[in-house]
Amino acid sequence: MSQGWESRQQRTRGDILHAVGEIIAVDGLDGLTMRKLADRAGVAVATLYNQFTDRDGVLVAFVGNGLDELEFELDEQPAADPIDATRVLFAALDETIDARRHVWQPVLATLRSVPDSTRMGAVGERIVAAIEGDLAKAQAAGIIIGGCNVDRLAWHIFVSWLRGLERWAQGTISWETYVSSACTALEVALAAVLVEPMRSDALRRAGVLPGRC
Numbered sequence: 001m002s003q004g005w006e007s008r009q010q011r012t013r014g015d016i017l018h019a020v021g022e023i024i025a026v027d028g029l030d031g032l033t034m035r036k037l038a039d040r041a042g043v044a045v046a047t048l049y050n051q052f053t054d055r056d057g058v059l060v061a062f063v064g065n066g067l068d069e070l071e072f073e074l075d076e077q078p079a080a081d082p083i084d085a086t087r088v089l090f091a092a093l094d095e096t097i098d099a100r101r102h103v104w105q106p107v108l109a110t111l112r113s114v115p116d117s118t119r120m121g122a123v124g125e126r127i128v129a130a131i132e133g134d135l136a137k138a139q140a141a142g143i144i145i146g147g148c149n150v151d152r153l154a155w156h157i158f159v160s161w162l163r164g165l166e167r168w169a170q171g172t173i174s175w176e177t178y179v180s181s182a183c184t185a186l187e188v189a190l191a192a193v194l195v196e197p198m199r200s201d202a203l204r205r206a207g208v209l210p211g212r213c
Contacts, residue, residue, distance in 0.1 A: 013051065016041040017065045020058060021103050029106035032058075059107050064123045070096055071130075082137035083144075083190060083198065089130060090161060090186060094179060097165075101175060108169035128158045144193040153193065160185045 019040040023032050034055060038045040052058045070092055097104040135150035144150075161182055168178040187206035191199050203209040 012041075012043060012047070013061075014065075016043065016048065016051070016058075017062050020062045021100070024103045024106065025100070029110060034058075056110070059111055060123070062107060063111065066096055067123055067126060081143065082134040082141065083194070086131055086134045086157070086190075087186070089127070089134075090182070093127075093161075094182070098175065105169050108165060109171075124158065124162070128154050131157055143195060143198055145195060148193045153189065157186060157189050160189065 016037065019037055020032065023036060023040060027036075032055065034045055034048050037058065038048055048058065052061055073092065097108075131154035132150055135144065135148070135154055138144045139146070139148060139150060164173075164178050164182045164185065167173045168175055173181075184206045187202045188208065191202035191206065191208075194202055200209060
């Protein structure tokens with residue numbers, strides 16, 4: 001397959017996923033149909049089914065595309081240390097969602113109910129892998145205690161974040177409550193394995209010690 005063909009395919013995919021956000025922003029999630037998406041993106045309906053299988057596949061790809069863009073931005077502005085890199089990752093994820101809550105809320109609420117995507121599928125795996133990498137670097141640098149199971153901790157941090165996000169998407173809690181609780185959960189999890197003075201800093205960020213997240 002030629003590079004020109006692959007480039008056209010990538011542009012087409014990008015146009016489709018951009019159109020997804022436009023449709024949801026104007027018509028809501030109920031307004032997103034494969035026919036309307038095909039018309040907006042200027043492609044055949046068959047092209048959508050070939051690339052994404054169904055509407056749920058489109059939504060998963062939409063979330064994944066958002067993560068692609070976020071990863072590019074984070075690569076351009078690396079954090080000072082690996083623990084801060086994890087903090088920056090979650091802050092950036094929240095900022096991305098916050099900027100278009102009316103689009104992301106119905107998408108995330110729908111994905112929560114899709115079989116086999118409870119943990120955001122491959123998108124979730126990428127987030128967990130990023131956290132694992134940061135924690136492994138922190139452990140090598142002596143920032144967190146030796147013997148810590150970074151894989152298990154990364155999974156715990158991700159699941160805690162996702163559960164809060166799902167509660168917001170379902171309308172159980174407000175965005176402000178989600179942000180506050182997510183910060184507390186992340187910092188308490190980090191404080192459990194950080195060495196001083198980073199441990200006390202994490203507890204202050206969590207609001208457990210004087211200071212706020």
